[in-house]
Each structure stands twice: as C-alpha cells, then as structure tokens.
Amino acid sequence: MRPQVGLQTGFAVLLAGLLALSAPARAAEAASADDTAKYLAGLPVPAASPLAPLEAEAGWKQHASYFNTAFARVDKAQLSKVRDWSSAHIGAGLRKPTLYYFFSGPDFLYANAFFPDATTYVMCGLEPVGPIPDLTKLKKGTASQAxxxxxxxxxxxMGVSFFKTIDMKTELRSGPVTGTLPILYAFLARSGKTIGDVALVQIGADGTIEPESGARTGAHGAKITFSTAGGPAQTLYYFSVNIANDGFGKSGLGQFGERLGVGNALVKSASYLMHGGGFSQVRSFLMEKSSAIVQDDTGPPVALYDRTKWDVKPFGRYVGPISLFPGRGQPKMTELFHKEKPGPLGFGIGYRHRMSESSLLLAVKK
Structure with missing residues (x-):
C-alpha cells in the first residue's frame, strides 16, 4: 500500500504544481478594458498588466510619443477652449444628466469637452462597433499595426474636429483591431477616464438596454461605464445605426430617449441631413428631448426654432456651407448673425474648422 500512497501523493503534488503554474497564465490571458484603453492611448499600463510587455516594443513607444504630441496639440488649440466656452455659456442650470450626440461617430473628445459632467452619453453613427478588443490574442508582431x-x-x-465617414468605413474595418471601440477606448483614456465595464448591447422593443443577441431589430452597440478620479459613475452608449426616417423608428432610440428623459444635444458636421425631410424624425426627437442644443449650421435649421419657445444665441462668424454642400446656406442664419451681436468663439468647429470662419449656436428652450 505504501508505494500506491506514495504514487498518489506524488501525483497530487505534481497536479498542484501544474495548477499553480497554469493559474497565472489563465489570469494573464485577458487584459482589463482600462488597461487596453491605456495601451491604445499610448499611456503606461500597470506593471502587472498582461499588456505591460508590449510597451517595450518600438511600435508602442513611437505610438505613445505620437499621441502625446497630438493630444497635447489638440487640447491646447481646441479642447481647452471648448471647455472654457462651455463653462462660460452652459451653466449648471442648463446642464442635464443626458447628452444626445447623434451623427457623432466615436467622437467622445468633443462630447466630453462640451458636456463634461453628463452622466449618460448617447452617441451614434454609421461606423461599426466591432468586437470588444482583446489585445492579448493578437498575433505576435501585429500590435504595432493596430x-x-x-x-x-x-x-x-484631431486635425479638423470631425470624422470623415467615407474614410472611417475603410479604416475601422482594416487591421487586427477593428470597429469604433478602440477609438472610444483611447479617447476615454486620454480624457482622464477610468473604464469599469464594457458590454455589447442592443435596444429592445420597449426602449430597454439588453445584452447583444444578434436580433435584427433595434439599434446595436456598446455600453461603457467609466469615471473620473473622485467623480461619479458615467455611462457611454454608442450605437451603429441608420437614423434616417426609414431606420430611426426601428432603432428604438426614440423609446430609449423616452426612458432617459430630457437632456442636452450636440450636433456638428452632420452633413446637413436634418435640413431635409429624410431625417425629420430624429430632428423632431432632438428638438423635443433637448433643454439646450449646441450646434453648428448642420443642425436643425434656424428657421425651425420658434422664438416664443427658444432663445438662440450665435457665436463666431457665419459664412455659409463649404462647396461640398451647395444650396445649404441659410438666409435666416445670416439674418441672425447680422441682427444679434455674435459672441466670441475662440476655436474652430465643424466643416468650417478655421476659427475665422466657424460658427456655433446655443439654442435654449424657454
């Protein structure tokens, strides 16, 4: 019996040793969403992170240097000035918990700069969500490509304050990491946020958020919870969805908005889509569900703002649309900028991204 006991004991010791060795390997298989965001943003991850070894690669060091320079430049030239403008003109009395930022793509940078203390950000665009990125599963040597x-x-x-949708369709489907989530991760990390949880979701028929099931109905997207140091929990929803009239009703965004209630809205570089009848539903939604709307001239036309219900304040200089959008000039916008003394803007925004040509409106519901 003793040899059998010794064999069992030896096997038990060997098995325990193998389990002890395999436990750290399993723990290192996946990085947290926050570590992934920091790595993609070119920011150092904790030493214990499974992504830490990747930061020794020349590609990441170049990326970190590039992003350090690029984000410092855009913050100095743009975002810090947007934050100052927002602080001066969107006081505590105007701020609501929810920000509706449609036609946004993955642009969290400007959403956060204009409305830093929103508790819920609802963003959407045609750009795909993609899978939740797991950089530990990349083939060796492909991290630099990502x-x-x-x-x-x-x-x-970063250069002109808006995404070019045509380019994004190609860029977000190429490379080893795809979709909008890597961009949102990087922007959140560079905005000083700590990501808590990320999930793929969809909007149910009654406007509730459900786990992604692959159903054909309802908008599909991602839910990201995050926070700023010492601040409350915040949530970002990004939906890849068609919000023209043939898609908005099916998306469930209207029902979701009913649950969230009145918020604020941000509209920029929206291709003047809400100037025609094809996007009338989303235009009505934003004007009904917003206490205040910050927009460039691609938002709801000035002529639609009933002055008995809205105060509309112009900022900057209105020179009309760029040549890519002929026929989208607004006589009422020109009249507004001539009639009322526009406030200073101090930064460029939208298609007219040069500061000397940029305009912005702040519409506040009475």
Missing part, C-alpha cells in the same frame, strides 16, 4: 491603424483613424478628428 496602433498605426488607430493613428490613421483619429487623424481627421
């Missing part, structure tokens, strides 16, 4: 793709994808927003 970082280069990310740099290319954010370049237009």
């Amino acid at each position: 970082l280069r793709t990310l740099q290319t994808a954010v370049r237009s927003l």
Whole structure:
C-alpha cells in the first residue's frame, strides 16, 4: 500500500504544481478594458498588466510619443477652449444628466469637452462597433499595426474636429483591431477616464438596454461605464445605426430617449441631413428631448426654432456651407448673425474648422 500512497501523493503534488503554474497564465490571458484603453492611448499600463510587455516594443513607444504630441496639440488649440466656452455659456442650470450626440461617430473628445459632467452619453453613427478588443490574442508582431491603424483613424478628428465617414468605413474595418471601440477606448483614456465595464448591447422593443443577441431589430452597440478620479459613475452608449426616417423608428432610440428623459444635444458636421425631410424624425426627437442644443449650421435649421419657445444665441462668424454642400446656406442664419451681436468663439468647429470662419449656436428652450 505504501508505494500506491506514495504514487498518489506524488501525483497530487505534481497536479498542484501544474495548477499553480497554469493559474497565472489563465489570469494573464485577458487584459482589463482600462488597461487596453491605456495601451491604445499610448499611456503606461500597470506593471502587472498582461499588456505591460508590449510597451517595450518600438511600435508602442513611437505610438505613445505620437499621441502625446497630438493630444497635447489638440487640447491646447481646441479642447481647452471648448471647455472654457462651455463653462462660460452652459451653466449648471442648463446642464442635464443626458447628452444626445447623434451623427457623432466615436467622437467622445468633443462630447466630453462640451458636456463634461453628463452622466449618460448617447452617441451614434454609421461606423461599426466591432468586437470588444482583446489585445492579448493578437498575433505576435501585429500590435504595432493596430496602433498605426488607430493613428490613421483619429487623424481627421484631431486635425479638423470631425470624422470623415467615407474614410472611417475603410479604416475601422482594416487591421487586427477593428470597429469604433478602440477609438472610444483611447479617447476615454486620454480624457482622464477610468473604464469599469464594457458590454455589447442592443435596444429592445420597449426602449430597454439588453445584452447583444444578434436580433435584427433595434439599434446595436456598446455600453461603457467609466469615471473620473473622485467623480461619479458615467455611462457611454454608442450605437451603429441608420437614423434616417426609414431606420430611426426601428432603432428604438426614440423609446430609449423616452426612458432617459430630457437632456442636452450636440450636433456638428452632420452633413446637413436634418435640413431635409429624410431625417425629420430624429430632428423632431432632438428638438423635443433637448433643454439646450449646441450646434453648428448642420443642425436643425434656424428657421425651425420658434422664438416664443427658444432663445438662440450665435457665436463666431457665419459664412455659409463649404462647396461640398451647395444650396445649404441659410438666409435666416445670416439674418441672425447680422441682427444679434455674435459672441466670441475662440476655436474652430465643424466643416468650417478655421476659427475665422466657424460658427456655433446655443439654442435654449424657454
């Protein structure tokens, strides 16, 4: 019996040793969403993170240097000035818990700069969500390619304040990491946020948020919970969805908005889609569900703002649309800027991204 006991004991010791060795390996298989965001943003991850070894690679060091320079530049030239403008003109009495930022793509940078203390951000665009990124599963040597793709994808927003949808369709489907989530991760991390949880979701028929099931109905997207150091929990929803009249009703966004209630809205570089009849439903939704709307001239036309119900304040200088959008000039907008003394803007925004040509409106519901 003793040899059998010894064999069993030896096997038990060997099994325990193997389990002890395999436990750290399993724990290192996946990085947290926050570590992933920091890595993609070019920010150091904790030493114990499974992504820490990847930061020794030349590709990540170049990426971190590039993003350090790029984000410092855009913060100095744009975002810090947007925050100052927001602080001066969107006081505590105007701020609501929810921000509706449709036609946004993954642009969290400007959503956060204009409305930093929203508790719920609802963003959407045609850009795909993609899978939740797991960088530990990338093939060896492909992490640098993922970082280069990310740099290319954010370049237009960092340079001219908006995403170019045509370019994004290609950029967000190429490379080893795809979709809008890597961009949202990087923007959240660079905005000083700590990501808590990320889930793929969809909107149910009654406007509730449900786990992604692959159903054909309802908008599909991602839910990201995050926070700023010492601040409350915040939530970002991004939906990849068609919000033209043939898609908005099916998306469930209207029902979801009914649950969230009145909020604020941000509209910029929206291709003047709400100037025609094809996007009348989403336009009505934003004007009904918003206490205050910050918009460039691509938002709801000035002529639709009933002055008995809205105060509309102009900022900057209105020179009309760029040549890509002929026929979208607004005589009422020109009249507004001539009739009322526009407030200073101090930054460029939208398609007229040069500061000397940029305009913004702050519409506040009475």
